Amino acid sequence: DIQMTQSPSSMSASLGDRVTITCRASQDIGNYLSWFQQKPGKSPRRMIYGATNLAAGVPSRFSGSRSGSDYSLTISSLESEDMAIYYCLQSIQYPYTFGAGTKLELK
């Protein structure tokens, strides 16, 4: 199975900060990497797909990038509504595997 190592597990940041979350894949997953945002009591919402593509309706301050086996989600200027848990997902093969999550909190 492909392991997705996500970091950090939690972080606190201030409004307006630039924030980056990273997932490292244990095997080649190409660009089959998505990022999800989950707020308390809500279903996960896809933010990024194909490693770099913004999902419909997602603000442009969110972006995704790839460097080798490292995939990153960046929020260019943090807003209060971005406080949530973020998960990465590899979907190149089953079993699909998620990162452990990053809890983003306001400093």
Added chain:
Amino acid sequence: EVQLVESGGGLVQPGRSLKLSCVASGFTFSNYGMNWIRQAPGKGLEWVAYISSGSSYIYYAETVKGRFTISRDNAKNTLYLQMTSLRSEDTALYYCARRDYRGLDYWGQGVMVTVSS
């Protein structure tokens, strides 16, 4: 508008069975593979099972293989998860999610399954 609505959850004793349903609307259900994903209380997301659009391909997580069965009825736009020999570690919020060409796009609101005596 794509909608996925899960049902069938509840409190069940260890060793018993439960069947979840997920009714789809707003898209051509028979064209899409579907998944079940679960989330234990306060924990992360765990993929559980997948079924292709025509039921030809089915995959399970090792943690549920041999105990859970995924199926679908395209005439009824409904996805199912039959869960048997339930354990306390199966306690979770169960989501159904649609598979698109790059992963999972739409998710339901989830249904809670609690396994406890």
